[in-house]
Amino acid sequence: MYKLGIDVGGTNTDAVLIDKDLKVVAEIKNPTSGDIYDGIVGAIKNILAVSGVNPSEIKQAMLGTTQCTNAIVERKELEPIAVMRIGAPATLGIPPMTDWMDDIKKIVVAETIICGGFECDGKELWPFDEDAARAFFAGVKGKVRSVAISSVFSTVRNDHELIAAELCREIMGNDVHITISSEIGSMGLIERENAAILNAALYRVAERFTDGFARSLAELGVTNASIYLSQNDGTLMTMEYARRYPILTIACGPTNSIRGASYLTNLPNALVIDVGGTTTDLGVIQNGFPRESSVAVTIGGVRTNFRMPDVLTIGLGGGSIVRVRDDGSITVGPDSVGYRITEKALIFGGDTMTATDIAVRLGMFELGDRSKVISISDNTAEVAMNAIRRLAEDALDAMKVSNSDVDVILVGGGSIILPEKLSGAASVIKPDHFGTANAIGSAISKVSGTYEKLIDYDKTPRDEALAQAKSEAIDMAVEAGAKRETVEIIEVEDMPLSYFAGNTNRVKIKAAGDLTN
Numbered sequence: 201m202y203k204l205g206i207d208v209g210g211t212n213t214d215a216v217l218i219d220k221d222l223k224v225v226a227e228i229k230n231p232t233s234g235d236i237y238d239g240i241v242g243a244i245k246n247i248l249a250v251s252g253v254n255p256s257e258i259k260q261a262m263l264g265t266t267q268c269t270n271a272i273v274e275r276k277e278l279e280p281i282a283v284m285r286i287g288a289p290a291t292l293g294i295p296p297m298t299d300w301m302d303d304i305k306k307i308v309v310a311e312t313i314i315c316g317g318f319e320c321d322g323k324e325l326w327p328f329d330e331d332a333a334r335a336f337f338a339g340v341k342g343k344v345r346s347v348a349i350s351s352v353f354s355t356v357r358n359d360h361e362l363i364a365a366e367l368c369r370e371i372m373g374n375d376v377h378i379t380i381s382s383e384i385g386s387m388g389l390i391e392r393e394n395a396a397i398l399n400a401a402l403y404r405v406a407e408r409f410t411d412g413f414a415r416s417l418a419e420l421g422v423t424n425a426s427i428y429l430s431q432n433d434g435t436l437m438t439m440e441y442a443r444r445y446p447i448l449t450i451a452c453g454p455t456n457s458i459r460g461a462s463y464l465t466n467l468p469n470a471l472v473i474d475v476g477g478t479t480t481d482l483g484v485i486q487n488g489f490p491r492e493s494s495v496a497v498t499i500g501g502v503r504t505n506f507r508m509p510d511v512l513t514i515g516l517g518g519g520s521i522v523r524v525r526d527d528g529s530i531t532v533g534p535d536s537v538g539y540r541i542t543e544k545a546l547i548f549g550g551d552t553m554t555a556t557d558i559a560v561r562l563g564m565f566e567l568g569d570r571s572k573v574i575s576i577s578d579n580t581a582e583v584a585m586n587a588i589r590r591l592a593e594d595a596l597d598a599m600k601v602s603n604s605d606v607d608v609i610l611v612g613g614g615s616i617i618l619p620e621k622l623s624g625a626a627s628v629i630k631p632d633h634f635g636t637a638n639a640i641g642s643a644i645s646k647v648s649g650t651y652e653k654l655i656d657y658d659k660t661p662r663d664e665a666l667a668q669a670k671s672e673a674i675d676m677a678v679e680a681g682a683k684r685e686t687v688e689i690i691e692v693e694d695m696p697l698s699y700f701a702g703n704t705n706r707v708k709i710k711a712a713g714d715l716t717n
Contacts (some may be wrong), residue, residue: 201219201259202218202220202259203218203219203259203260203261203262203644204217204244204247204262204422204425205217205218205262205264205639205643206243206244206261206262207263207430207456207636207638207639208232208239208264208267209232209266209476212229212230212231212232212476212613213239213243214636214638215227215228215243215244215246215247215636216247216633216636217253218643218644222463222644224636225253226251227247227633227635227636227640229613231539237412237416240263240413240416241416241420244416245420248420255420255422256424258424259424260425260426260428260715261422261425261428262427262430262642263427264456264638264639264642265429265430267408267409268446268447268449269450269451269499272450272499272500273499273500275304277404277408278401278402279307279346279400279402279404280308280309280343281307281344281346281348281400281401282310282311282340282346282347283296283297283311283347283350283393283400284312284314284333284336284348285313285349286317286328286349286354286364287317287351288314288326289326290317291352291389295313296311296313296350296393297394298390299503300501300502304500304501307401309340309343310340310344314332314333315328315332316351317351318351318353318356318360320353320356320654320704321656321704322353322356328360330363330367333363333364333367333368334367334371337367337371341371341372345377346376346377346379346400347368347372347377347378347379348393348400349364349365349378349396350393350396351382354392355382355385355387355652355653356653358380358382361380364380365378365380377403378400379396379397379399381395381396384396384399384447385505385506386505386507387654388496388505391496392504392505392506394502394503395504398447398504399445399446399447402447406442406446407443410429410442413427414439426715426716428647428715429442430449430452430455430642431448431452432448432507432508432509433448433490433507433650433710434458434489434509434641435489435648436646436647437647438680441679447506450499453481454481454490454509455483455490455641456637456639456642456645457474457612457637457641458472458641459644459645460611460638460639460640461485461631462485463640463641463644464611464634464637464640465609465629467609468485469485469487469607470606471484471599471607471609471625472609473592473595473610473611473615474611475611475617476517476612476613476614477539477541478515479513479516479517479536480517480592480595481511481512482512482514482598482599483509483511483512483599484510487690489690489712490511492507492510493511512595512599514534515533515536516592517614517617518554518616519536519539519540519541519544519555519556520534520535520536520554520555520617521552522554522555522558532555532584532587533555533591536554537550537552537554541554541556545557546572546573547560547568549569553576555588556616556617557573557576558576558584558585558588558617559585561573561576562581562582564616564619565616588618589619589622592622593623596608596622596623596624596625597624600624605624605626606624608622608628608629610629611631612638613635646713646715647680647712647713647715648710648711648712649674649675649678649679649680649682650673650708650709650710651669651670651672651676652709653669654697654705655669656702656703656704658703666692666694666709669709670689670692670709670711672709677713678713681715681716683714684713686713687711687713688713690710691709693708693709694706695708
């Protein structure tokens with residue numbers, strides 16, 4: 201039995217085959233094409249050819265993709281949607297999408313704010329206006345196939361969101377795609393609502409990349425595999441789950457690399473530097489999983505508060521262009537030759553000096569034709585490498601939470617450009633298979649479920665509340681595709697909220713388990 205892991209990056213599409221003992225059998229890099237499916241098909245063909253594995257022996261296939269991120273950033277393939285907020289009269293002062301740019305705001309065909317919602321202590325803010333909800337859904341029927349529903353403090357009580365969702369299905373049909381904000385985001389109505397809107401707009405994108413991946417596998421004979429998608433907490437989800445929550449695939453590339461780095465080094469806590477062809481992502485491993493961001497995240501100009509990894513991205517990669525200025529100064533990036541590195545870099549007979557050329561010139565790595573970079577002077581090479589080192593060290597300092605040195609793991613094909621010693625690093629480790637850590641992270645990932653809610657311990661005793669929360673987190677992991685007997689609690693967060701009524705705490709429980717066979 202084999203697992204196939206694929207991760208689509210901006211420069212390369214990486215693929216690995218993992219055996220039943222979670223050992224890497226084969227790994228390849230295939231250039232990412234304009235049509236990502238050509239790159240995926242090419243990667244699958246190459247990995248099968250290199251490994252000699254019978255496609256029918258692959259039982260699980262995992263994909264990490266940037267499709268949803270690209271759709272939002274590029275404003276392409278987003279589905280027209282309708283938006284309902286349950287929060288009048290309290291929230292009329294700030295309509296949905298108030299600070300959105302016009303080029304993405306136009307995806308919303310109709311919007312409304314109706315009466316309803318709750319206070320922070322769970323008391324009803326205003327009765328739910330069923331008549332207004334029915335009228336709105338009837339008005340958009342036939343105009344949209346996706347609806348986003350949000351409500352005030354739905355993370356405390358989502359009763360009105362659930363009622364609205366049932367009315368929506370009753371009026372618009374069972375095949376309508378419905379996103380409710382309490383299943384997507386955290387506290388903060390506007391940011392949570394924004395995340396729900398984006399999720400609703402991505403449902404066609406999700407259908408296309410899930411169906412496309414399944415079709416690509418079938419065409420190449422991988423017909424016995426269960427299919428999973430990478431999500432941005434370093435775990436996996438089923439095809440159906442990905443279609444319901446496509447926004448959770450955003451930033452899955454860096455998290456796959458973080459998970460892969462942890463697996464390859466057996467380090468449960470470290471800082472990971474993932475160097476690609478164009479950019480470098482830095483993230484932190486905590487107990488084997490990516491550290492989650494504690495602040496609102498902006499995606500394509502839209503401020504959201506759904507679960508996202510704490511990742512810092514800088515304009516440094518293997519294809520970063522190195523320039524010698526007229527005054528003798530040297531700059532590295534942030535522009536890059538990207539996936540054309542095998543055409544443009546000096547070591548491959550091109551005419552552009554890149555960070556990879558510098559690394560080869562200094563003897564850090566053997567790649568291409570070193571004789572083509574001998575003409576680069578020692579001074580130029582050293583100054584350029586110092587610039588590369590400073591970019592990495594500054595980013596490393598920005599990700600640390602103290603001035604103590606930390607273990608650093610280098611992964612990604614472009615990590616050959618970084619030196620073996622970095623200021624602020626207790627150790628710098630470049631494990632075997634470092635170039636395909638992202639695909640490895642996708643292949644070996646577990647399935648998770650995360651429960652998050654505000655609970656008043658004066659109403660529900662703490663022990664009882666935490667036990668119930670853990671049970672629900674386990675159920676969520678099982679729903680996402682985990683074997684129940686393997687699921688364990690991997691993270692517990694219990695934070696008092698002094699500005700809320702009563703003894704209110706924000707409870708967040710994460711559970712993860714192995715994939716079902």
